[in-house]
Amino acid sequence: MIDKIVRDTADAVSGIFDGATIMISGFGEAGSPVELIHALIDHGARELTVVSNNTGSGHVGLAALIENRQVRKMICSFPRTTNSKVFPELYHKGDIELELVPQGSLAERIRAGGAGIPAFYTPASVNTPLAEGKETRVFNGQTFVLEHAIRADFSLVKCHKADRHGNLVYNKTARNFGPIMCTAAETAIVQAREVVPLGAIDPEVVVTPGIFVGRVVEVRNPADESKLVAEDRRYPW
């Protein structure tokens, strides 16, 4: 029987190893799997490469993971946010590496990683510093840059509802990077607001088919990251 539901977030992140590449869903706080990230802090894996659009806010979630010195390198499109303090400080000290990628190229590289496409051409970043050192090629008179797929050992993803097969639906703009990150990881680890019985999600509206998901943990009342930041909470609490 297929049952991808695990008991708690500690079980969910078990087996994440030092040096792993981890994709983390979310655009700002929307879709950020705060509880899974906190479990990864408790778990303690280090020297991680993290692929995520931002670098977290305040001292919780992704920012706390970085602050706990578990991240060697960030691959992202926008490492600043209104309340980002941790990443800028480490970056200026030279204590964390940054690979800056245009947001659409980041999304497409992740999608390619999940789809078995090793590389593709895109018009974004041509003639800019972000294309320096990258191969370019002309198609129909226009110049494109070659971008390579990104894959991860694990993805940490937040969704709205899940079933035991790992079928997922998301909530509004919290969907963002979740679906493509599930496809691009050896093991996609998902926190769901609600685990529902098999068959409760209409096959027509499944956003992430279960084949892309390794483990699901129910987190009924996930943290509202911006509230934690406003209260200046820090993880570990």
Added chain:
Amino acid sequence: MIDKIVRDTADAVSGIFDGATIMISGFGEAGSPVELIHALIDHGARELTVVSNNTGSGHVGLAALIENRQVRKMICSFPRTTNSKVFPELYHKGDIELELVPQGSLAERIRAGGAGIPAFYTPASVNTPLAEGKETRVFNGQTFVLEHAIRADFSLVKCHKADRHGNLVYNKTARNFGPIMCTAAETAIVQAREVVPLGAIDPEVVVTPGIFVGRVVEVRNPADESKLVAEDRRYPW
């Protein structure tokens, strides 16, 4: 005001010009926009390049379009079906051109066309006759073949429900090539079993966002192609 609904299938296919490239949705009869194809036969545009997974059955729908000598070239993965008679005959006479593409490469080339990706690498067809003459490249020790995007002037697509913005949902495995073909055409022309009021389709379950759709026509009781074939019907009737 945005209102993409047109009055009838004749209006829907108006402006299709001789020599146009046309994508036609469907996998066998599932998702095949039979009424739009018949309107295109009445319309009469010739010298078409048609991108579709198959070549139609019997003497209706896509097969009738080919039989009416409107198609110069087919780009498809599987030009045979149980009841395909028209294409084989013309092909053997040398009266129609065929570009054979592995089904996944066909889907990805269409998706790339819609996504502004001019070309990508894929492992499919490496070391086979279908990769002959195509550029190959090694990534991480594995050989891949370069495939180019396909775009179309028009797509003819069948869906289940649509609204005036062009938001679409599909029915079961009739979804197949519809969503990607909507993205890859200058003008996507859609026949919907039902046109519903704006807001009637939940934003979470929209499969094709309206931005990809040019025209929508309601066809309430679309033909069951296999029945027409079984009755040996021919279009024009």
Added chain:
Amino acid sequence: MVNGDNKTGWDVQQMAQKVAMDIPDGAYVNLGIGIPEMVSGLVPEGREVIYHTENGLLGMGPVPPTGAEDPELINAGKKCVTAIPGASYFHHADSFTMIRGRHIDICVLGALQVSETGDLANWSTGEPSAIPAVGGAMDLVAGVKTIYVISKYLTKTGAPKIVKQCTYPLTGKGVVDRIYTDLAVLDVTVRGLQVRELAPGISFEYLQQNTEAKLIR
């Protein structure tokens, strides 16, 4: 030309059963058109196997009862099927993301020829009069983790289908992992084709006499 009589071998049902026995609980499986489709009905009790069909369905169920068919719910062979609880529908690009992205565990395909190094030819005899049609076979062999072939050991005319080198156009090179035939089950290994199991009454020597491919006991 050798004796193609295989009364002493397994029938198609038994071949499909052997495949079904080798599909573990929880596997994601794509079944090719024809004989491979039989496998889905033969999964041992207690195993949950999820079938993918490349035309956009994960969680394909059995053929519906007569009268309950929906022409918009079909499999890759364009036959009417059903969807199990937990199924999902998706478009073709997403479907081949599953295939090309190595998300499918096992694919079971038919064959015209299989070589001793696991090359597969199953889409064209290369005859100029034939209309070439490839479908999803090339994507499947390039992307699915494990490729099983199910096929008679000999053609209807008694010619070998297990060959040293394929003479028909390839579907993929070095892609086949295991071959289920009516006479034996063979594993593709770096040293040659390892005979995993012989059908009742079939000798290793008989198998070897009917192929130029290198067989290993």
Added chain:
Amino acid sequence: MVNGDNKTGWDVQQMAQKVAMDIPDGAYVNLGIGIPEMVSGLVPEGREVIYHTENGLLGMGPVPPTGAEDPELINAGKKCVTAIPGASYFHHADSFTMIRGRHIDICVLGALQVSETGDLANWSTGEPSAIPAVGGAMDLVAGVKTIYVISKYLTKTGAPKIVKQCTYPLTGKGVVDRIYTDLAVLDVTVRGLQVRELAPGISFEYLQQNTEAKLIR
């Protein structure tokens, strides 16, 4: 250094209004973070304009009333928004399919510098101390059909933002179509920057004195 006083020019609201007037009925529009966001509230009566936000929403509506915010319904600037009837949600790869695939009609962006040939610099001042952050800007300028820039004519210190050649790192080369400033509206043409409209009290000569870019009457 020139006089940066722009009391005689348009204010930010008026600049945004000019942009809004130039967006036709039925357009699909992406608005950058900051001043461009103002445009959505200024669409003339009777026009239906659909806003795309790259974090996965087509059909973005106005800011919700206090207390009705949903932290999972935000725009690219990470502010809470709403969804109009006819909206749709999608993932990031699909969102950038809309952008890169030339499906969005107009994108309105801020600028650090715009050159006379339409080069745009709006993501980094290139200072070593700054943390580079690009977001979706490079994809937007590469993929959207028409790029409007909305920006003051001069920096806070009175330095030109309309330049012969950008000194800051580029977002895209030759991508800008029109520039809405507090002093004038300029079109990027092959012959130079065509002054489309002057703000009250602003002369062509004053504009030209404050840029080395070639302006055309």
